[in-house]
Amino acid sequence: MDLVLIESLAVDTVIGVYDWERNITQRLVLDLELATDIRPAAADDDIAQTLDYAAISERIQTFAAAHDFALVETFAERLAATLHEEFGIAWLRLVVRKPGAVAAAAAVGVSIERGVRPGVS
Numbered sequence: 122m123d124l125v126l127i128e129s130l131a132v133d134t135v136i137g138v139y140d141w142e143r144n145i146t147q148r149l150v151l152d153l154e155l156a157t158d159i160r161p162a163a164a165d166d167d168i169a170q171t172l173d174y175a176a177i178s179e180r181i182q183t184f185a186a187a188h189d190f191a192l193v194e195t196f197a198e199r200l201a202a203t204l205h206e207e208f209g210i211a212w213l214r215l216v217v218r219k220p221g222a223v224a225a226a227a228a229v230g231v232s233i234e235r236g237v238r239p240g241v242s
């Protein structure tokens with residue numbers, strides 16, 4: 122299985138369960154592994170035959186700006202569904218980190234895998 126990678130993508134969004142978090146934006150940092158077969162794109166040297174990490178990164182930015190979830194769990198789940206629907210991604214791993222949320226930790230967050238890994242039944 123091949124992967125397109127997006128690492129340490131910083132997005133700003135309204136996120137949090139506490140009252141003081143509802144009127145500010147905070148930074149989330151995302152890592153994504155996106156399953157695809159890169160061979161057709163490589164054979165033809167054609168961006169149209171692969172997952173465009175620039176376009177996906179831009180979509181994630183607009184997603185973050187448009188939503189105001191309480192939980193990072195909800196952010197992750199809804200973003201995974203959006204990327205699956207709009208880009209036809211068969212399988213992905215998404216890590217959402219919220220730096221600074223816990224002072225003693227470098228970051229806290231969630232990691233999810235969604236979809237069916239190509240070649241695995």
Ligand SMILES: Nc1nc2c(c(=O)[nH]1)N=C([C@H](O)[C@@H](O)CO)CN2
Pocket residue numbers: 136137138139142191192193194219221222223
């Ligand atoms: N599992 C989670 N725990 C907590 C979350 C969360 O989104 N998922 N959020 C908070 C607060 O918003 C916190 O990040 C504020 O610093 C607490 N626990």
